[in-house]
Amino acid sequence: xxxxxxxxxxxLTTIQDCGRHGYQRYGMPVSGAMDLPALQTANTLVGNSSxxxxxEATLTGxxxxxxxxxxxxxxxxxxxxxxxxxxxxxxxxxxxITGADMQPCINGRPIEMYRPVKVNSGDRLTFTGLKxxxxxxIAFAGGLDVPMxxxxxxxxxxxxxxxxxxxxxxxxxxxxxxxxxxxxxNNSSPKITSIIPDYQTKRPIRIIPGPELQRLDFEGIRxxxxxEYTVSANSDRMGLRLxxxxxxxxxxxxxxxxxxxxxxxxxQLPGNGLPxxxxxxxxxxxxxxxxxxxxxxELPRVAQLKPGxxxxxxxxxxEKHPKSL
Amino acid sequence: xxxxxxxxxxxxxxxxSDQISVEINNTxxxxxxxxxxxxxxxxxxxxxxxxxxxxxxxxxxxGFHKLVDTIRSLEPSIADIHLPPSTLKEVPVLYKGDTLxxxxxxxxxxxxFNKLSVDEVIQIHSSATYLVYMLGFTxxxxxxxxxxxxxxxxxxxxxxxxxxEGSVGIADKQTGIYPIESPGGWQLIGQTPLKLxxxxxxxxxxxxxxDTLRFKPISENEYLKLKQEQ
Numbered sequence: 001x002x003x004x005x006x007x008x009x010x011x012l013t014t015i016q017d018c019g020r021h022g023y024q025r026y027g028m029p030v031s032g033a034m035d036l037p038a039l040q041t042a043n044t045l046v047g048n049s050s051x052x053x054x055x056e057a058t059l060t061g062x063x064x065x066x067x068x069x070x071x072x073x074x075x076x077x078x079x080x081x082x083x084x085x086x087x088x089x090x091x092x093x094x095x096x097i098t099g100a101d102m103q104p105c106i107n108g109r110p111i112e113m114y115r116p117v118k119v120n121s122g123d124r125l126t127f128t129g130l131k132x133x134x135x136x137x138i139a140f141a142g143g144l145d146v147p148m149x150x151x152x153x154x155x156x157x158x159x160x161x162x163x164x165x166x167x168x169x170x171x172x173x174x175x176x177x178x179x180x181x182x183x184x185x186n187n188s189s190p191k192i193t194s195i196i197p198d199y200q201t202k203r204p205i206r207i208i209p210g211p212e213l214q215r216l217d218f219e220g221i222r223x224x225x226x227x228e229y230t231v232s233a234n235s236d237r238m239g240l241r242l243x244x245x246x247x248x249x250x251x252x253x254x255x256x257x258x259x260x261x262x263x264x265x266x267x268q269l270p271g272n273g274l275p276x277x278x279x280x281x282x283x284x285x286x287x288x289x290x291x292x293x294x295x296x297x298e299l300p301r302v303a304q305l306k307p308g309x310x311x312x313x314x315x316x317x318x319e320k321h322p323k324s325l
Numbered sequence: 326x327x328x329x330x331x332x333x334x335x336x337x338x339x340x341x342s343d344q345i346s347v348e349i350n351n352t353x354x355x356x357x358x359x360x361x362x363x364x365x366x367x368x369x370x371x372x373x374x375x376x377x378x379x380x381x382x383x384x385x386x387x388g389f390h391k392l393v394d395t396i397r398s399l400e401p402s403i404a405d406i407h408l409p410p411s412t413l414k415e416v417p418v419l420y421k422g423d424t425l426x427x428x429x430x431x432x433x434x435x436x437x438f439n440k441l442s443v444d445e446v447i448q449i450h451s452s453a454t455y456l457v458y459m460l461g462f463t464x465x466x467x468x469x470x471x472x473x474x475x476x477x478x479x480x481x482x483x484x485x486x487x488x489x490e491g492s493v494g495i496a497d498k499q500t501g502i503y504p505i506e507s508p509g510g511w512q513l514i515g516q517t518p519l520k521l522x523x524x525x526x527x528x529x530x531x532x533x534x535x536d537t538l539r540f541k542p543i544s545e546n547e548y549l550k551l552k553q554e555q
């Protein structure tokens with residue numbers, strides 16, 4: 001059986017999949033990967049279904065030792081079996097790394113991101129350091145075999161559920177890998193550059209006006225759409241807090257609303273006038289004005305912002321633009 | 326009349342009013358029941374609240390305008406939805422312990438603030454019937470309506486970093502139960518041995534929107550016994 005042994009946890013490494021859906025009416029957050037397309041791409045590259053459980057590493061990567069052998073190693077192919085018998089390595093799994101570039105290495109030698117990499121028992125995955133972005137995804141052929149909790153393997157830290165005992169990974173953790181049959185992972189396959197997102201672009205993030213945007217006056221809207229905000233150190237998987245020019249709210253209605261639903265990418269405006277972008281571990285409902293929502297396809301770029309990074313907003317004016325009715 | 330707002334390109338907000346009332350909340354529950362009867366493709370989740378229903382969807386499978394058209398066509402039949410009678414559920418609460426000193430640390434403050442005795446606070450809190458308007462904040466947290474304003478008290482000036490699961494609290498004219506350990510500023514007046522949320526139990530959540538709750542004072546012995554059974 002193949003497994004991974006965590007030798008260093010990194011700053012915040014958790015097990016995530018596409019999230020826990022269907023329980024929001026009970027106040028259960030969705031959780032799941034912050035950068036969903038990055039998780040899905042990593043899974044696809046190793047031959048998993050796109051929503052298999054993988055690792056999300058934050059700012060600093062973990063150190064992982066591979067152990068055991070994948071079940072598909074006993075090949076029907078006679079010559080391959082012969083080679084395997086003479087070759088003193090045991091194939092452990094196939095991995096793919098996507099999202100933020102933390103400069104991954106196997107046994108100290110750099111490996112490419114966005115392509116499947118075969119790893120053997122005894123190999124060690126390390127990360128030299130963050131070059132760009134904030135969150136890196138590591139998928140393993142067969143997926144991380146941790147128990148399903150309410151339809152998902154995603155870690156939700158606040159309720160201490162999902163993933164591995166509902167907590168971040170730490171040194172000494174051992175996680176079994178699921179079995180797999182698809183040997184799609186291939187070191188020699190060409191790197192598919194079209195799936196690599198451009199996290200670096202300085203384009204403003206496109207937003208759709210929210211139900212309480214009309215609480216802002218002209219000046220407030222201008223502040224919102226012209227200020228370059230800075231991601232606060234006080235940000236986490238629940239939400240990104242922004243520092244910069246506060247946005248004023250006009251009249252008596254104020255910042256508070258009757259508590260109501262929020263979604264991935266909702267921008268709330270609390271009393272201090274500084275926007276909060278709600279992310280994967282967001283509460284299901286909130287009591288602050290919902291001034292806007294970020295377009296789904298922009299969320300990966302937001303998920304890859306780290307404290308100190310800059311962000312600007314622009315109103316989305318595309319064809320699909322939904323308008324209040 | 327219902328109003329429709331986009332919540333980005335992955336959810337719709339259907340709003341019934343700007344007020345909190347049992348009737349408006351019932352409209353939201355009827356709407357939820359009616360939409361669920363249709364099993365509309367692309368819908369991934371629902372978040373009912375006091376006066377709104379949020380409908381989450383997969384933007385690659387459906388869209389705002391398509392869903393608004395569908396739900397508009399259901400609007401005339403919403404009033405016909407018969408809601409099941411509200412289930413009255415009892416919540417056992419230890420308001421003050423004999424030996425357990427950590428129970429209800431703010432009970433005396435709430436009594437002093439409202440110029441009542443501790444027993445009067447307990448009597449008032451446990452004699453009302455509370456409606457679960459919605460859940461949110463943390464898994465299983467119920468927003469309850471119906472608290473007597475004679476025991477109201479503002480939140481603490483500096484919130485506690487850790488409030489144990491099962492704590493029963495008061496914040497202004499609201500009362501509630503913390504389902505999981507969390508930070509918070511509510512005045513804590515007691516403790517229930519019930520687990521409102523347990524991911525390894527069926528059902529995972531004890532209460533749902535539309536339930537009515539009543540708090541029942543229990544002794545320390547009953548509390549310890551019930552806690553063991555959880």
